[in-house]
Amino acid sequence: DAKTTQPPSMDCAEGRAANLPCNHSTISGNEYVYWYRQIHSQGPQYIIHGLKNNETNEMASLIITEDRKSSTLILPHATLRDTAVYYCIVRSRSGNTPLVFGKGTRLSVIA
Amino acid sequence: GAVVSQHPSRVICKSGTSVKIECRSLDFQATTMFWYRQFPKQSLMLMATSNEGSKATYEQGVEKDKFLINHASLTLSTLTVTSAHPEDSSFYICSARSEGSAASGANVLTFGAGSRLTVL
Numbered sequence: 001d002a003k004t005t006q007p008p009s010m011d012c013a014e015g016r017a018a019n020l021p022c023n024h025s026t027i028s029g030n031e032y033v034y035w036y037r038q039i040h041s042q043g044p045q046y047i048i049h050g051l052k053n054n055e056t057n058e059m060a061s062l063i064i065t066e067d068r069k070s071s072t073l074i075l076p077h078a079t080l081r082d083t084a085v086y087y088c089i090v091r092s093r094s095g096n097t098p099l100v101f102g103k104g105t106r107l108s109v110i111a
Numbered sequence: 112g113a114v115v116s117q118h119p120s121r122v123i124c125k126s127g128t129s130v131k132i133e134c135r136s137l138d139f140q141a142t143t144m145f146w147y148r149q150f151p152k153q154s155l156m157l158m159a160t161s162n163e164g165s166k167a168t169y170e171q172g173v174e175k176d177k178f179l180i181n182h183a184s185l186t187l188s189t190l191t192v193t194s195a196h197p198e199d200s201s202f203y204i205c206s207a208r209s210e211g212s213a214a215s216g217a218n219v220l221t222f223g224a225g226s227r228l229t230v231l
Contacts, residue, residue: 087154098160098206101147101155
């Protein structure tokens with residue numbers, strides 16, 4: 001079973017920041033937080049991952065709380081092409097293990 | 112970055128026939144690939160883990176004789192849906208980790224674009 005809890009859906013105005021929350025209260029010390037997204041009828045796309053420090057790349061920023069029980073994915077300037085289902089997944093950084101997907105958050109970016 | 116290619120992207124077949132889906136890792140080797148299935152408006156469900164040179168490991172409830180997986184090389188895994196029926200209609204997606212890359216150190220999996228199977 002997925003170890004994360006996400007809101008089922010969110011809306012965001014185009015050009016505004018999209019903040020997607022994720023609860024992972026049972027995360028263990030060696031588990032990272034990974035974010036993927038799936039645009040309709042496509043395979044999932046990796047976005048970002050982190051352990052305990054905040055992370056930023058060309059796609060997004062990841063803010064992880066100090067107790068690591070929750071995190072927020074931030075898309076700084078959402079576009080219509082960011083409309084997708086976003087999945088927050090906790091997983092060990094080591095080992096060749098699969099990703100276990102929960103239901104994710106369906107983000108709709110509105111013009 | 113690492114790319115995983117799936118073929119075909121769409122396939123329609125008659126009930127009772129078999130369909131093969133290919134998953135290739137481009138420019139990298141993958142000792143392990145994962146196969147997922149996704150029904151409409153649902154999340155991805157892991158079907159099996161494909162291991163190069165050995166038998167696949169299937170998740171509970173997935174029929175190994177119906178979903179044949181072959182991982183004959185470090186760049187190719189195939190999923191064959193045997194005697195397909197309408198209830199097998201789904202979106203099948205594979206994924207792999209690029210061995211020896213920065214992405215592999217981060218344990219990032221790359222996904223194919225998926226294969227949509229429709230069984231009439």
